[in-house]
Amino acid sequence: MxxxxxxxxxxxxxxxxxxxxxxxxxxxxxxxxxxxxxxxxxxxxxxxxxxxxxxxxxxxxxxxxxxxRPESFMEMDAWLDTFRRAWNDRFDRLEEYLRELQSGDASRGNQE
Structure with missing residues (x-):
């Protein structure tokens, strides 16, 4: 690219x-x-x-x-895919973190 x-x-x-x-x-x-x-x-x-x-x-x-020329667009797509994977990993970690926060809030609510 x-x-x-x-x-x-x-x-x-x-x-x-x-x-x-x-x-x-x-x-x-x-x-x-x-x-x-x-x-x-x-x-x-x-x-x-x-x-x-x-x-x-x-x-x-x-x-x-x-x-x-499809080759140029396939090359561009492969380059962009590296960014997609990085962002998807970050979103997955964010989703996991938010679930942890929600489960922590739920367990604190049960203790009070």
Whole structure:
């Protein structure tokens, strides 16, 4: 996982492009139309996403079809999973601690 990926996704238009491509490959013209961008703007954003390894292009006749590269997102998911595991461990310990507190309160209530 590298900073280039997050840098590429930090720009709102590029994130919108990724979200559009989530539903399937699209030609650059359609991406530009759906996001109300000029085609050169869309192409520039797509180039950044391509350089970050998030999308790939497939020329078909005179069109350039863009699609997401699943490997990049799987790598990102694996990196994020390390944080998920750490937070889940912390939440599990918090839950255990709260149960101990509740059982302690219950036993003190019985003694009074």
């Amino acid at each position: 590298n900073a280039t990926t997050f840098s590429a996704l930090a720009e709102p238009n590029r994130l919108d492009i990724v979200e559009l491509l989530r539903d399937g490959p699209l030609p650059v013209g359609e991406i530009a139309d759906r996001l109300d961008l000029h085609q050169p703007q869309a192409s520039k954003h797509l180039r950044v996403l391509s350089e970050a390894g998030l999308v790939e292009v497939q020329p078909v006749a005179n069109k350039r079809i863009y699609k997401l």
